[in-house]
Amino acid sequence: MTPRIASAAVALLLLAVPLAGTVMDEPWLITLATRVAILGMAGVGLNLVLGYGGMVSLGHAAYFGIGGYVAGVLAHHALEGDPVLLWPVMLGGTDSMIVIWLVAIVSGALLALLIGCLSLRTSGVYFIMITLAFAQMIYYFTISWPAYGGEDGLPIYLRNSLFGLDTMDPMTFFLIVFAVLVVVICLVSMVVRARFGLALNAVRQNETRVRSVGIGGFRVRLVAFVMSGAITALAGALFVDLNRFVSPSMLSWHTSGEIMVFVILGGVARLWGPIAGAALYVFLEQVLGSMTDHWQFWVGLLLIVVVLHARGGIMGFASGQRSDDG
Amino acid sequence: MMPATLVAEQVLNGLQFGVMLFLMSAGLTLVFGVMGLINLAHGSLYMIGAFACAAVVSLTGSFWLGLAASLAAAAAAGALVEMTLMRRLYQRGHLDQVLVTFALILVFSEGTRWIFGAFPLYLDIPPSLAGTVALPGGLDYPLYRLVIIAAGLAVAAGLFQLVSRTRLGMRIRAGESDREMIAAIGVNIRALYTAVFALGAALAGFAGAVIGSITSVEVGMGEPVLILAFVVIVIGGIGSIKGALVGAILVGVTDTMGRLLLPALFGTFLEPADAAATGASLASMLIYLLMALILFFRPGGLFGKVA
Amino acid sequence: MRALVTPVAALVLCAASVTASADGLKVGMITTLSGGGSALGVDVRDGFMLALDQSERSDIEVVIEDDQRKPEIAVQIADKMVQSDNVDVLTGIIWSNLAIAVVPSVVRQGKFYLSPNAGPSKLAGEGCHENYFNVAWQNDNLHEAAGGHANDAGFTNSFILAPNYPAGHDALTGYKRFFTGEIEAEVYTELGQTDYAAEIAQIRASDADSVFFFLPGGMGISFMKQYAGSGVDLPVVGPAFSFDQGILNAVGEAALGVRNTSQWSKDLDNATNQAFVASFQEAYGRLPSLYASQGFDTANLLISALDKADVSDTQAFREALRAADFSSVRGDFMFGPNHHPVQDIYVREVIMEGGVLTNRIVSLALEDHADAYAGECSM
Incomplete structure (x- = not known):
């Protein structure tokens, strides 16, 4: 299989599962597929910096979480009918998905800009630890800040609305998520193929040489980092709509680790890789989890084997070639 | 106005917390400095030390045997992990190291729960170290915590000696500066790496047993400590043992004093309940802000070589 | 069950029509069985299952799922139990934050929820619901x-x-x-x-x-x-x-x-409790905890309601639960107006x-x- 066919196979499989769920009258399968699509989208965001840019961020839960809190807080205020802000401008809540997505994207981008400015001055292990530490700081903040439920989290009861569609219907919501995912992947695909993507790839491989031809390595990496944060935040907003609930657990460092696992299981620097990775993870969780309470033990072992012996991940395996990145 | 004994006691508490963080950070920073390896599973070694100590104490009744067991178990687990897995990762990027060690956390945590069950284990300080000591100024301070401070500082001194004076230390320093060179002059680099990894693991296991005696011995106990240890070595400069010591004490004292002073500060203009909650919220973020501040001015940390 | 037009209302209808098994009922238990805090979930489950075993009833089917103490996982399991497993009653959640995430949605879909541990104030006051029963305590x-x-x-x-x-x-x-x-x-x-x-x-x-x-x-x-x-x-x-x-x-x-x-x-001095402590020790080889006692009471409450009414008759089943006509290990037990315990x-x-x-x-x-x-x- 060529990479292109492997990607198409993943996309079709992701569509087929909820269809099968509808035919077999198992709406749960639709929910699972929706979850895969959303977690995969978070992975697509991370993949942009990790796979294409070579920046190992262990703090993407922060963007996932901030997107989630944007959705939760805006919907909460819409439900309660009180404004989010009175000063300096009057700002009300909303249950419009479009508005929520935009706010989530902007918030994720701004947070990534802030964290990126500090952490991208470093590289390697510093970068890993600093992204982790900042995510952890926000995690502790959301736990202890009482206004939006703290550790308890914030329920929103109903999904937000989009063009008058019935978003509570599992299939409708899945199709919304799938459409957003396709758009995101197309955009990422354009970005990595454009001149910017080439510059990003060059920066990953040899920063000094790039700098000598006049491209600012820092600026290229920062732009990629901001885009990545925005995509992961969008996934976070959708995740909250899926569960009708947001809580600090979205921000825990295990979430950061899991998003990274999706990218690796699927295959680094492959557009649909994170979706394949998330699908495998959710599949293992469901199958192993039904067999043993200690399923995480086996997932851990499997992950070690994949990293040591199957570095291309699922997509690399399916397309019979290894990813060009380690 | 706060009584002076309270402030003094908190400084001691901060020092004790910092010394404990140093034991964790030293292993991490050593392993990074020598092998260039980032080990997320370092917290699991801390947990293994505590569980080994608790298990041996419940079998034999002797805390000191338990302490020895914690060193042995963590060092053995470290050596085993190094020989089976880490060895394959030195030439790989940090990404693979992060993933494998993240996976190891899942394996160790769930495996420990499998063996020992989900309830926390019992582990207490030895009777000979129980009780308090009267310090000058009318302060009664727990003897055990004083012993932790002393033991931690002794370990720090021992480590400096080891690195600067011994043959092993010479090889460690050589390995830090030039890995190919040291292999070329005939040092068994595999054995050296295993020894360094086991040494770092033993320090973590020691910390786990010592701290487990006054906290709760449970699965997942190592993870919060691991993240603090990261903050410590980022502040101190990765690879620097001196940096780890300074960073650990800085983080320990900042955190402890922040938790005391911030609620009190907010108490001057907020209701007590609000002040307590707001102050505690900000105190939990304080060390990360400290890290951001230091990074802003010194991206390589206080004693780091390169950023 | 394909076209869910107006979601909540339709799900209520579905719940009434699809799961109307003439006798017996299906319980979905969402609890923490792996990761941190699993000790509590295991005890609730063991207490609950002990009561079912002792009742020797074959008409109660229990589906048990592990929430890993993560609210989003708990929500997804609840969705699955409601959408695919067609359970009638849910129970098992240990943590308040998970209960807040799950309970409002499932009770609005016409399912019953019996809480064996968490009792957040949000669900006791304005957020109370006729299908939500707390068998443990209100958190305060x-x-x-x-x-x-x-x-x-x-x-x-x-x-x-x-x-x-x-x-x-x-x-x-x-x-x-x-x-x-x-x-x-x-x-x-x-x-x-x-x-x-x-x-x-x-x-x-x-x-x-x-x-x-x-x-x-x-x-x-x-x-x-x-x-x-x-x-x-x-x-x-x-x-x-x-x-x-x-x-x-x-x-x-x-x-x-x-x-x-x-x-x-x-050491509470009543016959039910003494029998419970002895049989729990015999069955599991350890002393029961508070959580086990709450799981045990939850199951017995459910059995007592099933003795009186069929779960497909929602109204009657709710009345039967509200009566709390079971022998509690706590001695006296009754529900207050918000379906939370009134107890010593x-x-x-x-x-x-x-x-x-x-x-x-x-x-x-x-x-x-x-x-x-x-x-x-x-x-």
């Missing part, structure tokens, strides 16, 4: 009882502390609601904190005559061990969570003599019994105690 109850006990013990000035999260805030509020003395200081600690030296130093420097704390799980173990070694000897009161059977062994002798409040104790809460003391740390009842803290939110509930 044990803290309120601790406040009441502090008055009886003659304390006049308390130092109080809890983790900085909603249940921690509720705990201190609950204590203050009943304690009539002064509050020397209230301190919020970090969630998951393991070192309490700083707080103990503040206690040492204070003029308090008593300490109240709510630090569930490992936090309480750490606090008690460090407190016992600190030389501070003010009396400590707390809710049962840090002194219950599962955790007591890990706290060790530091806990000896500590007073704690609970609606249940293994006791003061227990940690003792050593045959080489094992356990509790015995020393007095009654609050009699027929209801929660503070019942008035806000209209159903």
Whole structure:
């Protein structure tokens, strides 16, 4: 299989599962597929910096979480009918998905800009630890800040609305998520193929040489980092709509680790890789989890084997070639 | 106005917390400095030390045997992990190291729960170290915590000696500066790496047993400590043992004093309940802000070589 | 069950039509079986299943799923149980944050929810629901009882502390609601904190005559061990969570003599309880915990309702649950107007019994105690 066919196979499989769920009258399968699509989208965001840019961020839960809190807080205020802000401008809540997505994207981008400015001055292990530490700081903040439920989290009861569609219907919501995912992947695909993507790839491989031809390595990496944060935040907003609930657990460092696992299981620097990775993870969780309470033990072992012996991940395996990145 | 004994006691508490963080950070920073390896599973070694100590104490009744067991178990687990897995990762990027060690956390945590069950284990300080000591100024301070401070500082001194004076230390320093060179002059680099990894693991296991005696011995106990240890070595400069010591004490004292002073500060203009909650919220973020501040001015940390 | 037009209403209809099994019922249990805090979930499950085994009924089917203590996983399992498994009744959740995530949605879809542990105030007051029954306690109850006990013990000035999260805030509020003395200081600690030296130093420097704390799980173990070694000897009161059977062994002798409040104790003198303690020990080889007792009562409540009404007759089944016509290990048990317990809460003391740390009842803290939110509930 060529990479292109492997990607198409993943996309079709992701569509087929909820269809099968509808035919077999198992709406749960639709929910699972929706979850895969959303977690995969978070992975697509991370993949942009990790796979294409070579920046190992262990703090993407922060963007996932901030997107989630944007959705939760805006919907909460819409439900309660009180404004989010009175000063300096009057700002009300909303249950419009479009508005929520935009706010989530902007918030994720701004947070990534802030964290990126500090952490991208470093590289390697510093970068890993600093992204982790900042995510952890926000995690502790959301736990202890009482206004939006703290550790308890914030329920929103109903999904937000989009063009008058019935978003509570599992299939409708899945199709919304799938459409957003396709758009995101197309955009990422354009970005990595454009001149910017080439510059990003060059920066990953040899920063000094790039700098000598006049491209600012820092600026290229920062732009990629901001885009990545925005995509992961969008996934976070959708995740909250899926569960009708947001809580600090979205921000825990295990979430950061899991998003990274999706990218690796699927295959680094492959557009649909994170979706394949998330699908495998959710599949293992469901199958192993039904067999043993200690399923995480086996997932851990499997992950070690994949990293040591199957570095291309699922997509690399399916397309019979290894990813060009380690 | 706060009584002076309270402030003094908190400084001691901060020092004790910092010394404990140093034991964790030293292993991490050593392993990074020598092998260039980032080990997320370092917290699991801390947990293994505590569980080994608790298990041996419940079998034999002797805390000191338990302490020895914690060193042995963590060092053995470290050596085993190094020989089976880490060895394959030195030439790989940090990404693979992060993933494998993240996976190891899942394996160790769930495996420990499998063996020992989900309830926390019992582990207490030895009777000979129980009780308090009267310090000058009318302060009664727990003897055990004083012993932790002393033991931690002794370990720090021992480590400096080891690195600067011994043959092993010479090889460690050589390995830090030039890995190919040291292999070329005939040092068994595999054995050296295993020894360094086991040494770092033993320090973590020691910390786990010592701290487990006054906290709760449970699965997942190592993870919060691991993240603090990261903050410590980022502040101190990765690879620097001196940096780890300074960073650990800085983080320990900042955190402890922040938790005391911030609620009190907010108490001057907020209701007590609000002040307590707001102050505690900000105190939990304080060390990360400290890290951001230091990074802003010194991206390589206080004693780091390169950023 | 394809076209869910107006979601909530349609799901209610579906629930009534699809799951109308003439006899028997299907229970979905969502609880924490792996990861941190799984000890509590395992005990609730074991207590629940013990009661079902003893009833020898074959018409109750139980689906058990592990929520990993993650709210989003719990929500997804609830969706699955409602959408695919067609359960009639859900139960099992240990943590308040997970309950808040799951319960409002499932009861609005026409399912019953019986809470064997969590009782957040959000679900007791304005957020109450006719299909939601709490078989354990409202979260504030044990803290309120601790406040009441502090008055009886003659304390006049308390130092109080809890983790900085909603249940921690509720705990201190609950204590203050009943304690009539002064509050020397209230301190919020970090969630998951393991070192309490700083707080103990503040206690040492204070003029308090008593300490109240709510630090569930490992936090309480750490606090008690460090407190016992600190030389501070003010009396400590707390809710049962840090002194219950599962955790007591890990706290060790530091806990000896500590007073704690609970609606249940293994030495409660009634036949149901004695039989429960003996049979639990026989079945699982360990002493039952508070959580096991709550799981046991939850199952027996469910069985009593099924004896009276078919679950497809929602109205009648709800009435049967509300009657609480079962023999509780706590002795008297009834529901208040918001479907939360009205029950006695006791003061227990940690003792050593045959080489094992356990509790015995020393007095009654609050009699027929209801929660503070019942008035806000209209159903």
